Amino acid sequence: MSDQSNNAYEKLVERFTKLHRLNHLSAIANWDQAAMMPSGSNRARSEALAEISTLTHELLTASEVGDWIQAASDKTQDSFKKASLREMERQWQHASVIPADLVKARSLVTSNCEHAWRSQRPENDWQGFSKNLQEVLQLTREEARIRSESTGLSPYDAMLELYESGMHSQQLDALFGEVKQWLPDYVQQATEQQKSVQYQMPEGPFATEHLKALSLEVMTLLGFDFNRGRLDVSAHPFCGGVPEDVRITTRYRDNDFIESLMGVIHETGHACYNQNLPADTPGLPVSFGRSMGIHEGQSLFFEMQIGRSREFLALIRPLLIKHLTQGKELPAYQLDNLETIYRRVQPGFIRIEADEVTYPAHIILRYDIEKALINGDMAVADLPDAWNEKMQKYLNLSTQGNYKDGCMQDIHWPSGAFGYFPSYTLGAMFAAQLFAAIQTTIPDVHSRISRGDLSSIFDWLKENIWSQGSRYTTSELMVRATGEDLNASFFQQHLKKRYLID
Amino acid sequence: MSDQSNNAYEKLVERFTKLHRLNHLSAIANWDQAAMMPSGSNRARSEALAEISTLTHELLTASEVGDWIQAASDKTQDSFKKASLREMERQWQHASVIPADLVKARSLVTSNCEHAWRSQRPENDWQGFSKNLQEVLQLTREEARIRSESTGLSPYDAMLELYESGMHSQQLDALFGEVKQWLPDYVQQATEQQKSVQYQMPEGPFATEHLKALSLEVMTLLGFDFNRGRLDVSAHPFCGGVPEDVRITTRYRDNDFIESLMGVIHETGHACYNQNLPADTPGLPVSFGRSMGIHEGQSLFFEMQIGRSREFLALIRPLLIKHLTQGKELPAYQLDNLETIYRRVQPGFIRIEADEVTYPAHIILRYDIEKALINGDMAVADLPDAWNEKMQKYLNLSTQGNYKDGCMQDIHWPSGAFGYFPSYTLGAMFAAQLFAAIQTTIPDVHSRISRGDLSSIFDWLKENIWSQGSRYTTSELMVRATGEDLNASFFQQHLKKRYLID
Incomplete structure (x- = not known):
């Protein structure tokens, strides 16, 4: 290994260590915001977190980081360093490939959509929500297109890569395809068998x-x-x-x-x-x-x-x-x-309340839909019908007209997290x-x-x-x-x- | 006001707002370290806090900040902006004037002295402590000398400026000089009068x-x-x-x-x-x-x-x-x-346990000593005797040989905070x-x-x-x-x- 590549690797270690330390402070401030912070402090906290997030984004995507990765990778034989550089490059690549304008525009529409969703969901307001979601989807498709070009993956697979590196739709289709074969039957058998079983709930109040x-x-x-x-x-x-x-x-x-x-x-x-x-x-x-x-x-x-x-x-x-x-x-x-x-x-109806057996049905339904949405095979307007059809098929439940307990129930899509559900x-x-x-x-x-x-x-x-x-x-x-x-x-x-x- | 100075002021507002947001995260992480953090996390937390401290120091002392202050100050007539620039300049000046090498060297010796002090104090180990304190004093004198040169104040007054801007020894000597006139007598009268007064302490245990x-x-x-x-x-x-x-x-x-x-x-x-x-x-x-x-x-x-x-x-x-x-x-x-x-x-003997009447004696004693130490009129070796003499004079107590309840009781000097006590x-x-x-x-x-x-x-x-x-x-x-x-x-x-x- 040359001195230069050694030197470049050391510089990368220094930069990622610095990022880790700054992320430490964000992580604690985020925890505090959810677990300790009084509500009146929210605006100042959000501004502080946005500030350090901008700063760490700059430190991660700086052009020298790409140069160091290139220089260090050229001659490294050591398997640990190879793995280390692979993961550094993945982080750097994910953060660098999206233009700052798009990052900012997407941050605005997701924050707007998520904020409005909090009141639109209880009001079952699909009309209002779908307009915002359309904006989120449009910019997410744009992000997915850019990620797709830089990775050679399909748009949806390029988004999936953010959460589940190396996992592609082809493998997911196969895995989830198998589950679809037996799951509706398992759900039916289990509920049938449990119908006559008696049980007693422990009674509170629990201090x-x-x-x-x-x-x-x-x-x-x-x-x-x-x-x-x-x-x-x-x-x-x-x-x-x-x-x-x-x-x-x-x-x-x-x-x-x-x-x-x-x-x-x-x-x-x-x-x-x-x-x-x-x-x-x-x-x-x-x-x-x-x-x-x-x-x-x-x-x-x-x-x-x-x-x-x-x-x-x-x-x-x-x-x-x-x-x-x-x-x-x-x-x-x-x-x-x-x-x-x-x-x-x-x-x-509700994913987060689902038991171990019915849970995969909620996920597979979302996977099928978000893949189609990102790849351009489905429009936002078609979402409620697609949801209802799949709920009928997998769990024998209708969500016709019930958006709040259907396609409006999760925070993931309004916040722009397409590709997360399969995890x-x-x-x-x-x-x-x-x-x-x-x-x-x-x-x-x-x-x-x-x-x-x-x-x-x-x-x-x-x-x-x-x-x-x-x-x-x-x-x-x-x-x-x-x-x-x-x-x-x-x-x-x-x-x-x-x-x-x- | 020219466009240029307006522009410079806006850039300063942007920079100090950024610093405030980053300091927000440090402040919460510092609070968490004292109030919430499990002890095993201390090293990672200290590293994270040191990292952001380096970063905010760089942002504050960057040469452009000095240029902006100059450009904005040249033409500002607005009294609020004048005050705002005065305080910005004060912060910038305090942080910029000390060379990075000295900041680092002083940080090392104070951290070493403070750490050792935690075990040396209970052991009454003046010999061990005084060696470390000598190192702290030497570098603090060097810092005070540089601050003195840049402000035209005496070395001690230049340190005082960090905590109590505008307050100089001359005014302190007068204020504390007055107190010295009546305080020993007040202490004696009050203790005398209270001798015969009976009282009853509220009894715990308090949950x-x-x-x-x-x-x-x-x-x-x-x-x-x-x-x-x-x-x-x-x-x-x-x-x-x-x-x-x-x-x-x-x-x-x-x-x-x-x-x-x-x-x-x-x-x-x-x-x-x-x-x-x-x-x-x-x-x-x-x-x-x-x-x-x-x-x-x-x-x-x-x-x-x-x-x-x-x-x-x-x-x-x-x-x-x-x-x-x-x-x-x-x-x-x-x-x-x-x-x-x-x-x-x-x-x-102990300042932090002192009542409202005897407290000023503890402070004036420290003020006299730290002023002499920083201005080069007293050596570390003379500290215990000076302490004992003043305790005798103000409070009629001897600290002969009792370093731990005398000049080793406070964290201020081991941590390098000379000039703080008068506050x-x-x-x-x-x-x-x-x-x-x-x-x-x-x-x-x-x-x-x-x-x-x-x-x-x-x-x-x-x-x-x-x-x-x-x-x-x-x-x-x-x-x-x-x-x-x-x-x-x-x-x-x-x-x-x-x-x-x-």
């Missing part, structure tokens, strides 16, 4: 301090490092902060502990991934989480593979009783009853495949869960996924960890085993 | 939630705007955040409510100043608080002038009983007893003079306090001090508000009236 104590104890069980992270409250739960200081949030309701507890378990999955990313090269893109889908794979591994298993419910049942019933053994807290509650399948179901598939791989290495994994001996699971994830950061492509990562590329059949088997009676 | 509820209610009474600020907990109470989002902290002890409550009242004074600074030009130096002394003047106005008055104690007595005794009328909560507790005078006692003097001025405008101010009708006091402060920001020099501000420049006799009268029996 916030009890729900919080329960959450903290479950997070500890799941390996969350409180020396480098916190749990707080916000309107919409999320995992924020930085790998060195992970901030997760939840919300507590006095009549339901299940939602907040499962939310905490989900965010703890994201958190443990972040807390166990490579620590020797913090701030370099090669040390970041691999993709949105792999990230969601960790949170769904925690929530679905571990969290809703009978063994885990048996493990946390004493904690529920300790914190929520003052130690009383109530019928609603019997293991069979809890398992029944945790496994209910019920088709519904949710990819995550569910990654999680199922990872759990299947762990079962072959640790055959007694289920009994370990019921004993609370989770360390071997976390060690496996840490070794195979978490500590790898973005060293490998998603596909390489899955092959190294599980022996094969993403395969939807593990997810199918998982749902079949958990939800269908033979 | 944190009760102390917090009490604090929040008192802050509301004092006009804190919770829509743009918060109260939290940290090891060392402070007022942080930004004017648009003020974050104050306290600490709760289960055996004492007085310290946390008076701390909250003190920080609320800082907070109300910040929350009522000029809102139409946020981010411009002309909108910042006038000086450390004026800031301390507001916090001591709240704590000493209002907070420890008999009328205010009468006002909050029902709140103490409501939150701390479950509504019971206990002897310790009788007004006379509370007043006795709040007015105890007791010479002691504390200047603040007490400003507060007394402002209260005296209010009394002439609102003769029934005392009965208003006991009725809880504090708005006229706050309106007066808002009009005369808070909303003025840095529009006027400290001296002009005081003349406009009270009819004369700072005059120590108001403080003397205040202490005499409150602490000495005729």
Whole structure:
């Protein structure tokens, strides 16, 4: 390796370290805005966040960064540096390729559309919303066209690349195509079989301090490092902060502990991934989480593979009783009853309220539609009918005239995030495949869960996924960890085993 | 005004607005570090804060800023813009005049000295500490020399300028010289008179939630705007955040409510100043608080002038009983007893534990010593003897061999903050003079306090001090508000009236 390329790589490390440090401050200020900030401070905070965002964009897209990447890449043989440069280039390319004018124009229309959406949705105002969405779509198509030209991918695939690098429609069509084959039948079978099953909901009121104590104890069980992270409250739960200081949030309701507890378990999955990313090269893109889908794979591994298993419910049942019933053994807290509650399948309109079985239908529907919208095969005006038709087909529900519970329910499109939705179901598939791989290495994994001996699971994830950061492509990562590329059949088997009676 | 100077002024507004927004993120991250952050995240946080500090230093000291100030100042007639440019130039000058090498070297030795001091102080290790302090002093003298050359002030006055612009040793010598005349006698009289007075301390344990509820209610009474600020907990109470989002902290002890409550009242004074600074030009130096002394003047106005008055104690007595005794009328909560507790005078070694009467002795002692150290009239080796001699003289206490409760007790010198101490006692003097001025405008101010009708006091402060920001020099501000420049006799009268029996 020449001195020049060495020097260029060092300059890149310095620049990306600087970006990481500045992003640290944005991340904490964003967390604070959602979890701590009084509402009157919102304008000043938004201005401060926009300012540093402009500044980091300039530092990332500066022409010297491209030159350094070129100089460093020319002669590097070292495989770690190659991976590191690949991820630097990806970030730089994503940020540099879009002209500043378009970034600004799109930021204006998305911010306008999202803001109006907050009142248009409850009013079911499709006419008002669709006009704004049309503007967002137009500029997103323009962005996708530019990204398409620079990558040689289709417009939609070029957007997908932002969230799920290396994943293209062809592979998604195949994966989701398989799911479409069996999913409507699974949904019907599960709901049919559950019709006659009786269960009892645990009754509140649950005090916030009890729900919080329960959450903290479950997070500890799941390996969350409180020396480098916190749990707080916000309107919409999320995992924020930085790998060195992970901030997760939840919300507590006095009549339901299940939602907040499962939310905490989900965010703890994201958190443990972040807390166990490579620590020797913090701030370099090669040390970041691999993709949105792999990230969601960790949170769904925690929530679905571990969290809703009978063994885990048996493990946390004493904690529920300790914190929520003052130690009383109530019928609603019997293991069979809890398992029944945790496994209910019920088709519904709203994605974020969907169970594990119906959830993929919500995603596949959105994937089909957003792909068509971005590739120019569907107009905004056709969206409600397309939505209704697919809801009928997958979940047997009509959204005719019901825009607010149909195509207006999500924040993603108004905020311009086209290409994000597939990550949710990819995550569910990654999680199922990872759990299947762990079962072959640790055959007694289920009994370990019921004993609370989770360390071997976390060690496996840490070794195979978490500590790898973005060293490998998603596909390489899955092959190294599980022996094969993403395969939807593990997810199918998982749902079949958990939800269908033979 | 020419187009060019207009243009230059606009560029300055843009630059200082950008700095204000970036400083917003630092301020929130600093608050978070003290009030929220888990300890394991400290290194990453410190690196992030250092990074943005380097960046804002570069943006402030860039050569174009000097050019713009020159161009804008040349032709400006507008008095607001003149003041605005004066404050911009002051900030720019303070930051630009010190070479980057010296900034870095001094940052290293102060960080080293402060870090070592944390363990050297409890060990009473003067030998170890004095070696580090010598390094800090050497580089601070070098900084003071450069500031002295650029301002034409003496080295110490050039450092003082950083905290208390326009205040020089000559005026301080006169002000503090007066205090030295009567203070030892006041301390002796007050302690003598209080010898035989009996009182009863309110007994804990006090639950944190009760102390917090009490604090929040008192802050509301004092006009804190919770829509743009918060109260939290940290090891060392402070007022942080930004004017648009003020974050104050306290600490709760289960055996004492007085310290946390008076701390909250003190920080609320800082907070109300910040929350009522000029809102139409946020981010411009002309909108910042006038000086450390004026800031301390507001916090001591709240704590000493209002907070420890008999009328205010009468006002909050029902709140103490409501939150701390479950509504019971206990002897310790009788007004006379509370007043006795709040007015105890007791010479002691430790500045931060000192009462209102002995506090100025601690400051004047430090002022005399730090002035001599910076001006080269005293060596570090002479410090303990000088300290002991002055403690004997002012408070009749010996610190012979007791370094940890003597010249090693404060963080200021190890961290390089020479010139800061006078602000504390200047603040007490400003507060007394402002209260005296209010009394002439609102003769029934005392009965208003006991009725809880504090708005006229706050309106007066808002009009005369808070909303003025840095529009006027400290001296002009005081003349406009009270009819004369700072005059120590108001403080003397205040202490005499409150602490000495005729």
